[in-house]
Each structure stands twice: as structure tokens, then as C-alpha cells.
Amino acid sequence: MTPTQTTDFTELRAALDPLKAGREIYALMGELYPICRSITGDGFRQTLARLKKEIPLDVREVPTGTKVFDWTVPREWNIRDAYVKNSRGERFIDFRKHNLHVVNYSVPVERKMSLAQLRPHLHTLPEQPDLIPYRTSYYKEAWGFCLSHRQLQQMPEDEYEVCIDSTLQDGHLTYGECLLKGSSAEEVLISCHACHPSLCNDNLSGVTVAAFLAKYLAQAALRYSYRLLFIPGTIGSITWLAQNEERVGAIKHGLVLTCVGDRGNFTYKKSRRGNAEIDLAVEHILKTSRRDHSTLEYSPYGYDERQYCSPGFNLAVGCLMRSHHGEFPEYHTSADNLDFVDSGALGDSFAKILSVFDVLEHNRTYMNLNPKCEPQLGKRGLYSVTGGTNIKQLELAMLWVLNQSDGTHSLLDIAERSGLAFGVIREAADMLFRHDLLKPCRENGSAASHPV
Numbered sequence: 001m002t003p004t005q006t007t008d009f010t011e012l013r014a015a016l017d018p019l020k021a022g023r024e025i026y027a028l029m030g031e032l033y034p035i036c037r038s039i040t041g042d043g044f045r046q047t048l049a050r051l052k053k054e055i056p057l058d059v060r061e062v063p064t065g066t067k068v069f070d071w072t073v074p075r076e077w078n079i080r081d082a083y084v085k086n087s088r089g090e091r092f093i094d095f096r097k098h099n100l101h102v103v104n105y106s107v108p109v110e111r112k113m114s115l116a117q118l119r120p121h122l123h124t125l126p127e128q129p130d131l132i133p134y135r136t137s138y139y140k141e142a143w144g145f146c147l148s149h150r151q152l153q154q155m156p157e158d159e160y161e162v163c164i165d166s167t168l169q170d171g172h173l174t175y176g177e178c179l180l181k182g183s184s185a186e187e188v189l190i191s192c193h194a195c196h197p198s199l200c201n202d203n204l205s206g207v208t209v210a211a212f213l214a215k216y217l218a219q220a221a222l223r224y225s226y227r228l229l230f231i232p233g234t235i236g237s238i239t240w241l242a243q244n245e246e247r248v249g250a251i252k253h254g255l256v257l258t259c260v261g262d263r264g265n266f267t268y269k270k271s272r273r274g275n276a277e278i279d280l281a282v283e284h285i286l287k288t289s290r291r292d293h294s295t296l297e298y299s300p301y302g303y304d305e306r307q308y309c310s311p312g313f314n315l316a317v318g319c320l321m322r323s324h325h326g327e328f329p330e331y332h333t334s335a336d337n338l339d340f341v342d343s344g345a346l347g348d349s350f351a352k353i354l355s356v357f358d359v360l361e362h363n364r365t366y367m368n369l370n371p372k373c374e375p376q377l378g379k380r381g382l383y384s385v386t387g388g389t390n391i392k393q394l395e396l397a398m399l400w401v402l403n404q405s406d407g408t409h410s411l412l413d414i415a416e417r418s419g420l421a422f423g424v425i426r427e428a429a430d431m432l433f434r435h436d437l438l439k440p441c442r443e444n445g446s447a448a449s450h451p452v
């Protein structure tokens with residue numbers, strides 16, 4: 001994409017109908033839900049092909065065996081069918097009914113066996129007897145089936161015909177990348193894992209919200225460039241980082257998106273830096289939304305932020321969720337389905353992320369050009385200059401911006417310190433700038449000659 005779009009980001013954000021967006025995001029999720037994805041293979045490609053109808057996506061293929069730091073790109077897995085048939089030829093466990101029935105990355109199997117022989121390969125959740133668990137075995141050759149505990153309890157002694165019609169052979173790791181160019185080469189990274197099969201909150205919610213972010217950002221005049229990655233978890237981010245080491249310096253802010261479709265409150269896990277601009281911006285937006293949310297310090301457990309925040313990169317990348325992965329009962333089970341996610345929650349997540357980007361796009365540091373005592377705002381027409389109920393707030397915001405603009409506090413810092421919303425602080429700064437009372441600074445605090 002070229003930076004020819006002229007629609008102002010804030011205007012675009014203000015015109016957004018989150019409910020309508022949420023319904024569209026949910027519809028896309030419904031299309032992607034049945035696909036059996038994995039960290040490699042045709043399910044991943046099929047998912048990217050569908051996203052490509054919505055956004056300008058480059059599909060990359062990295063061959064099996066490629067060294068990526070301490071890891072190696074694995075063999076490619078594909079599956080056509082899998083079942084356990086009883087002696088009457090009926091499918092007792094059927095991959096065609098639910099792709100979670102097969103342990104993801106199962107090696108091929110075709111043999112007859114007793115229940116006792118089969119039993120070590122069957123996985124259930126006795127505590128949640130109606131749900132099918134999600135199991136994988138990417139890096140250890142194995143095979144297995146997952147089923148509800150209730151179904152297992154109804155499984156009689158018999159001679160079973162067991163078939164997993166899969167292949168595990170040299171091929172590629174596939175991922176999708178979308179770059180939307182802004183006026184600056186500095187980038188905002190949006191990363192989501194797209195390797196889970198029929199699971200909605202974790203992580204079709206991240207995939208579909210990211211796709212709609214790309215669609216939306218493509219219409220706006222952007223300050224930053226935005227890089228969106230649709231990758232398999234862990235090995236995907238390691239592969240991208242290994243193959244793009246020279247690009248990493250351009251990443252100024254980043255978010256890993258997962259579990260953004262459930263009805264729970266927001267959870268934000270900070271970057272390893274802990275006080276990066278992205279951390280402050282997300283926290284500010286969540287705080288001013290006046291809904292309960294939780295903010296967590298960084299920990300080396302989670303999704304791809306672990307790789308982006310490894311000490312050799314230490315990128316300013318946090319992780320945005322609603323309910324925390326691993327901490328809701330539906331997590332990694334068949335109950336993480338289309339009923340568990342909600343179009344309202346998806347639309348709300350989408351709108352909140354755009355609000356965070358709106359802050360990043362417009363956060364600046366200024367220098368007060370009249371720093372000795374307060375300038376006389378009345379004679380410039382800056383007191384009660386506009387109608388409406390926010391006059392007092394705007395006047396207060398002007399005083400805060402003038403007082404704090406010594407080249408060391410950004411508008412976001414001022415919003416935090418004053419307790420006023422970023423939008424009001426920004427509006428005040430725009431007015432003061434137009435009246436020659438402020439001058440934008442470069443990052444190091446020295447005054448720039450024009451707005452940056």
C-alpha cells in the first residue's frame with residue numbers, strides 16, 4: 001500500500017460503528033472456524049487465502065529444515081481424514097465431525113486394535129466430561145484422538161479400526177504478512193497466531209480482529225507504518241524474527257492479539273520494558289473506558305510476546321486479551337466455539353485497539369513558547385472559545401499542556417498526570433499550536449521546525 005489515503009485517522013475512528021464491525025468480524029470468524037489449521041500445512045494456507053480476499057496479504061513459505069535461531073522449521077503436516085471405527089464399521093470417533101478429535105500433528109496410523117491398546121492414545125477431560133480437549137504434538141512424533149469423557153465412558157470393548165490419514169513430510173512453514181505504509185518508516189507491529197484449528201477465542205478472534213484492523217487502517221492517512229503478522233504460534237514469530245532481523249529496529253510499538261472475542265473484561269500484559277509508550281497508551285484507553293480491566297506485568301509465559309520480548313530483541317510489544325488465555329474453562333476445548341465469542345465483544349476490542357492506535361498516531365512532545373508565567377489566553381480568544389459542555393475541560397487541558405510542555409512530557413504523559421482523556425489534551429495542544437503557543441519537539445527534546 002502507498003501512503004495516498006487522506007482520511008484523518010481520528011475522523012475515521014469517530015465514524016466507526018463498533019457493533020456493525022463486530023458483526024462483520026464474527027461473520028468472517030464463522031467462515032474460518034471449520035478449517036483444520038496447524039503450525040504448517042494447507043489449513044493455514046486456506047486461512048490466509050480467505051484473509052487475502054479482505055486485505056493486501058503477502059504469503060511467505062519457509063522450507064522445512066530452515067534454521068531459525070535455536071530452532072528448525074519442522075516438517076509440514078496435512079490431514080485428510082481420521083476415525084476410530086467399531087467392528088460394525090461405524091465411526092465411533094470422527095474427525096469429520098470435529099477437527100479437535102485428532103491430536104494435531106498426529107503421524108499417520110492404520111491398524112486394528114483393542115480398546116486397551118487404543119486407550120493410551122485417547123485424551124479426555126474428566127473434569128469437563130462433555131468437552132473435547134485440544135492437544136498437539138508438534139515436536140515429538142505421536143498420534144492420538146481427543147474425545148469427550150462421556151463418549152469414552154460409552155466406548156465398549158471391541159476390535160477397533162484406527163485410521164489417521166495424515167502426512168508429515170518436508171514442505172514449508174507458511175505465514176501471512178501485511179504492511180501498510182505510513183508517512184514514517186517507524187512501525188507498529190500487530191501479531192496473532194493463526195495455527196489453532198476450530199477454536200474461536202483462542203485465536204480466531206485475534207486473527208479476524210487483526211484482519212479488520214488492516215482493512216480499516218488501509219483507509220486512513222497514517223503516521224506510522226503498520227505490519228501485521230498472521231503466523232503459527234512460537235515457531236512463526238521465531239521464524240519471522242530470524243528472517244527479518246534487520247527490520248526489527250523499525251518496530252516502535254507492538255501488540256500481540258489473542259482471546260479478544262469473549263465477554264470478559266480486558267486484560268493487558270505489558271511489554272518486558274514495562275513503561276513503553278504502547279503500555280501507557282493501552283492502559284490509558286482501558287482506564288478512560290471506565291470498565292474494569294486488569295494490567296499484568298510482563299512474564300515469560302504466554303504467546304508470541306515471549307519471542308518479541310526476548311532479551312536479544314526486547315521490543316515494546318505487549319499482549320492484549322479480554323479473558324486471560326488458560327484461565328477460562330472453555331480454553332483449549334471444543335467449548336471455545338462460535339457461541340463462546342460475541343460480536344459485541346469483538347467490535348469493542350476492535351474499537352479499543354483503534355483508540356490505542358489513535359493515541360500512538362497523535363502523541364507528541366511540545367515546547368511551550370511562552371514559558372514565563374501563563375500566556376493570556378483570553379486575549380487570544382482561547383477562553384470559552386467553543387460551545388458545549390466540554391469548555392471547562394478544554395480550558396483545563398490547555399493549562400495542563402502549557403504547564404507540562406517543557407520538551408520532556410508527551411501529550412500522553414500529560415493526559416495521565418491530569419486525569420483528562422488523551423483526546424481532550426490533544427485538542428487543547430492543537431489549539432495552542434495554532435495560536436503559536438507551542439512548538440513540537442523531536443524525540444530528544446530539541447525543538448523541531450514543523451509538526452512531526
Ligand SMILES: [Zn+2]
Binds near residue numbers: 196202332
Ligand atoms: Zn492456544
